[in-house]
Structure formats: structure tokens, C-alpha cells
Amino acid sequence: MAAAKIPKPEELIALRYEPPETPWMETPTVFRPGTWSYTGTPKSLATLGLPNSRAWQPTDEDWKLPENWKQIILEGMAERLEKYRSFRLFMDICVRCGACADKCHFYIGSGDPKNMPVLRAELLRSVYRRYFTQSGKRLGRLVGARDLTIDVLKEWFYYFYQCTECRRCSVFCPYGIDQAEITMMGRELLNLVGCNINWVTEPMANCFRTGNHLGIQPGGVKDMLEFLADDVADRTGVKVDVPLNRKGAEILVVVPSGDYFADPGTYTCMGYLMLLHEIGLDFTFSTYASEGGNFGLFTSHEMIKRLNAKIYAEAKRLGVKWILGGECGHMWRVINQYMDTMNGPADFLEEPVSPITGTRFDNSRSTKMVHIAEFTADLIRNGKLKLDPSRNDAYRVTFHDSCNPARAMGLFEEPRYIINNVCNHFHEMAEDTIREKTLCCGSGAGLGNEENEEMRMRGGMPRAMAVKQVKEKYGVNRLACMCAIDRAALTALMDYWVPGVAVVGVHELLANALVMKGEKERTTDLRGEPLGGMAVDEAL
């Protein structure tokens, strides 16, 4: 199947927000090309032992569900209502005030009312009422209850894979109802009957077997990192080490595999290598735990745990003291909100202390994993890095807060502190589009595939337009972020909506400015582009 042709930006921005004539329960779901993702392949499902593996696509009339699919879903709901207070509560207390409605990037970009978080939740809530509340059992439609039918299941599939679990709606909800939680439950239920998407299941299967989402085998990880080390030597004249699976190292470094696999993440990875070399950190990467990201988050809590288990297991095997994590979005939601609970306690590790500055990272004393932005900000604060921000003078930089570090961690100032120390031209986007109100790239939670491109461009539109504004106002030509999915997704998004803005990692910017011992005179940035004011002129 070829990817659907996507409309031009000016066609796509022509949006209508008037709801359809028919009530939402009577409005059928249409699987329009460009707005949904291909399904999980039997091979991936078999590797993971997930149920009902088969060949099918959502446009098929027959989804080849198990005969008792309805019973499986309803029993799955009952089980989850007992296990998650969030689920039961969020099913019960929504008053439909509509504050969340226009906060969702997919609603803003599509105008489809079922992309309003409140209605996306009602897709599931209506079934909850019908089977789990007295009033719903007795009064049905009158109290917003409806039967679970195959059409309802199809609707769930379409819309729960049109939510990036970004939590923006939850910030505005007076009861903190979190659509991410509801989408996670919806996806768990769909997975019980084998309804999932390949862009999630294949990375999971890869990660389970090879240690990373991209399925890179041990030798490949080594080759790629060494290739990046060669590039560093080429740009800086400094030979950096790439320690792998080394027992007795002080610190295990875990980064998202996107960082060493593909541009522009590779430049961020080069940044890590240069930084870690320059400060002389005693560290190692691992091929077994060669992935910080965790697509289990987009499937089920069980899958999160299964994939995440590697990190502590490897830290224990290698005998490190603590763990340092790279720039990634949902990886940090998992580490901050799930890892210790699921796979801890990490009592075999020590409370993280920076060997360079002596700073004790008290905020990660239990989980024992430090975010590289926290680590680097501390280095800069203590004057341990020699920086020449003028090397980034060709860049006018803005910063995109990735959803998860923003709304599931609260990491706002650390990256800004770094950027302000390594760049002379930093411009924030509009207030309602950054920090806790940041807008999603539109491709998170496993939706960053080609066949779903129209929906990605729609969902990313609000973010892109905020970038466009600072581009026009300040000549911004670099969009910095701290997320591997962002680095891939925002690149495509900028090409579509705001050509001329390239996506960079924070540690790429840092490495450009980092004055290394024994370096040759730098004439280019990490991308091999000449240092100087060229790029700014181009953008203006």
C-alpha cells in the first residue's frame, strides 16, 4: 500500500469546527487514507506473545476478532476498573464542561469533534455506563450509555490511535482527568483482541529481542557509535571513546536508539560523546539496554514493564553506581513515573552524585537515574565546561518542550539554562504553546508513521504555527528539543509547514559551543556547516 497523498498546507489549514448534523453516537467512523496506521504484523505479535495475531487492516470489513471479543473487552474493563483508580474515577466524574475541547492538537488540526478529549473519553465512557453503572444499565442512551458493538470497537481503534497521550488536556481539566490514561486503557483493551498498530508493535518486538526499537544488533550499535566518534574526530580533531558493555564503569548511559541511528538525532549523540569525553566521565553504553524509549507505554502497562526491566538488570550486571539518561520524551515519562515502581527498588545502585562537581542529585535518590539536562546544567553552573556560545551564532533558536518531560516530569528550566549558556540567540514561542501548555509534535505515542502522515501534519499544525510565528518575528532557524521522536517528527513537520527551520537537540547545541581540550580550530558545526552568520541570513 502506498502512502496516501496529503493535502497542501493551505488546504489543510482550511478548517471547520462546526460539529456534524448527526449526534456523535450516530456518526460513523471513516478510515480515510492518511489518517490511520497499519496494523501490527503477526511476526511482531508472536515475538511478544500478544493475542490474536493475524493479517488484517482496519479498512477490512472483517477484523477477524475472536468469537468472544466482546466478553474479552468487558472483562478487561472490569479488571482495569479494579486495578486503576484513575480509570474508574475518570469514567465517573467528567461534567463535560468542555474546557479540554480546544486544547487537543488533533482537534485543533482536524476539527473532528471526536478528537476533543471529552468526546474521545466518552467513546469509552458510554460503554462503561452501559455495562458498569446502574443508571446506564437501566436507562441506556438517556444517560449517555451505548452497547459495545463492532462499530464502537472500530471507532475506538481510529480515535485511540489518534491521541498522542500528550496530557495537554489534563492540564486544563478542573478534575485533572487525563486523556492519556483513558487512551492507555483504550489501547490496552484493543490489544486484548489483537487490535494494535505496527509502528508500535514492531519497535516493541525489536526492543524485546535486540534491546532497541530499531532492531540493531550488538555489532551494529558498536559500529554506529564508532562511526559517530569518527565524525566527532573529523569535526573537532578529538578522538572520543565509545565504551560498551563495560563492567565496573561508574555510570551506565542509556539513550534513545533514534539518537545513534538517524539524523538529526546523531548530532545530539555526538554531543553526548563529546561532553562525556571532555569531562572524563567513567561510563559505559550497553547493547542490551540500548534503548531509553519504551513503546510499551503505547500498548499496556505490562509491556512498559517488560521492556523497561532491561535498564535496571543491565545496571546490576555491569555493577555501575547509577544511570544517566539521554534526551528523550516518553522515555522520561516511563523513568519518572513508572520505572522504580515497576522494576525497583534499585537498591543495588547508589544515590547519584556527579563525579565532576560532587553535586548530589537528591531528586533521583530512589530511582537513581539522572536526566542529562540536569547533569549538564549542573556542570555549567559549576563552571566545569568551557563554552563559546558564539559558535552557535548562525542559529536563531527556539525551544519545543516535549510533552512528557513537560507534563510528566516538570523539566522546564534545565534545558533553557543550557541553551542560554551555549547560544546567543534564543527566542521563546508564544506563552500558551510552551512549558506545561506545550503543543505536541503530532507524531508521538507510535503515530509517527508514513501512512498516517496527514493526521500527523494536522496534529502538529498548532506546534508548527507557533514556530512559524517566531520564525517571522525573530528569524528563528533552529527548533531545539529534547526528544528522539520530536527530532524525527518535527523535521517532517517543519518541512511541511515551516520550511527553513531545522531541528536540533540541546546537546548538539552544547557540543557546538563546547571548547574541548586538544581540539583543532573549529570551522564547522557538528553538521559540517560552516560556523558564522550564514544560516541567519538565509532564513531572513
Added chain:
Amino acid sequence: MKNLGISLFAIAVLVTVSVGATSAGWSGLLTIVIPYAALAVFLIGFVTRVFRWTKSPVPFRIPATCGQQASLPWIRRNPLDCPSSLAGVIGRMFMEVFLFRSLFRNTEMEIAGQRPVYGSAKWLWFFGLLFHWSLLIIVVRHLRFFLEPIAAWVNTLAAIDGFFEIGSPTLYLTDAALLAGLTFLFFRRAVAPRLRYISLVTDYFALLLIMGVATTGLLMRHFFPADLLAVKNLALGWVTFAPTIPKGVGPVFSIHLLFVCALLAWFPFSKLMHMGGVFLSPTRNLANDNRMNRHVNPWNAPVKVHTYEEYEDEFRDKMKLAGLPLEKE
């Protein structure tokens, strides 16, 4: 509009029942049996619902962080929107419950010049807050019917509420504010296309029912005065479990009372339970201190993982070839 129509019909049924029961001489049913039954349903229903929520554990600590985390000591943290301590959580919950902190963030998006812009939209917050606070004060003011002697603070509250002494009897500010809030919420729901699209019968019913309670209350106070002594005797009768059927409290009072009973009885089965639920929301009432203090999941069970041994077994030759260290040669 169908959903609104059904709600209006339900309200009309309640009025008819009240008027019918009064004229049929079933005052005992209206003033004694139904109030006790409604209160019982409310109390048992409310407690049961909250109990069911608390019975489901909170397996993961999942606060939505709306401000800077606590990290390095020199980075200014936001203790209220991203609390890392119990005090911070209490502060956040206080702001949420009493000031509607999250709703205060509300914005309204519109496409202007081919680009979404986010305008300030505090009206929902303002009228929502006005409505809820007024309702609370009005409920508290009603204690004067249930207490003898009336506690001084209840009288003080009523005096403040009627401070401007507009009209006779004095118009309570909260009565006007309640109606203003309800009117805003109702028209917003009935007129804004997006809100109308998501509204259920029960959403309109909740507003109409509370409007009914307020309107009949105001009618009694300002236009069709009820026999306050009779009402007070009835209320004291309820609380002392010795109720007597009052004589001549009037049809408006009967409707008012039945509306209140309907509200009480319906409450635990409706979205109005957000009153209890708001305290339990795991995205708000937990500290963002996951990496400091381990959160325990009571049902955390082992899962099937892919161990390093299995990994090395599969890739041993390739790892050896790449010069990577091995556990087993």
C-alpha cells in the same frame, strides 16, 4: 436540542408529581417519607461511590506536572503546580478545590490569519466559581432552619450575604450570583455548538434541577412567602427524628422540597459526584517525587522479560566478532 427537551420534560414531571401529591393530600409522603428516603439514598450512595473509588488502588504515581520540578537547588521550583512534598500537594489541592486553579488556565482557540491563536477565556472559570461558592453559602445559610437557637456564625454569614439590603426581604447576593452562574452555564451549554454536541440529557437536567431549586427558593422568599415557622418546625422535626406533617406550607415549598429531594437522590448516580471525586484525582493529589521516593504498586506482578543471558545466547557470536565483552565465552 432533543436532550434539552427531555430534561425539561423530566423537570415538568417533578413539578406535576409535587402538585399532584399535594392536592391528593399526600403531604406526609412529600414532607416526610421522600425527604428521608432521598437523604438516605444520598448518604449511602455517596459513601458507596467514594468507597468504590478508594477500593481501586493507585498503582502508579502519575501527577500532571504543570510547573518546574524540584531538581537542582538553584533552579526555582514551582511547589504548587508541581509539588514534591505533602505540603505542596495540599496547597495544590486547595487551589484546585477552592479556586479552580486548572480552569483558571482556560484559553479559547480560534484560527486567525491562518494560524491558531489562544485567547484568554476566564468566563467559564469566573461563573463556575461564582456558582459553586454561592451554592455552598446558600446551603450553609439553610442551617438556620435546622438549628435552634441559630448559631451566631450562620446569622453572621446571612447578614454579610444580605449586606446591601436591597429590597425587602433583603436580596441575598449569593442568590443572584447563583442564578447568574447557572444562567451562564446553561446558555453556554445550550447555545455553543461544541458544547451542545457533547451534552447529554443529564448535563441539562443537572443545571435545570438546580435552577428549579433556586427559582422556587427565590419565589418563596420574595413573592409567595412560605410559613417560615412551619418550615422550621418541619426541619427541626427531621433532625430530631420526630417529624410532623406541616399545615399550609404552600405549593411552592412543596416543589422546592421535591426538587431538593430529587437532587439528593440523583446525586450519587450522576456526574455531580465530581464533588467527591475531585479530591481523589491521581493527576492532582500526588507529589511529583517519583524519583525521590519509591511508589509501591500493590498488584505489581512479575512479567515475562528477555534476560541478558537469553540475549547473549542469541547474539554471542556476533558480540564476539564485534569485540564486545561476554559473560560466557
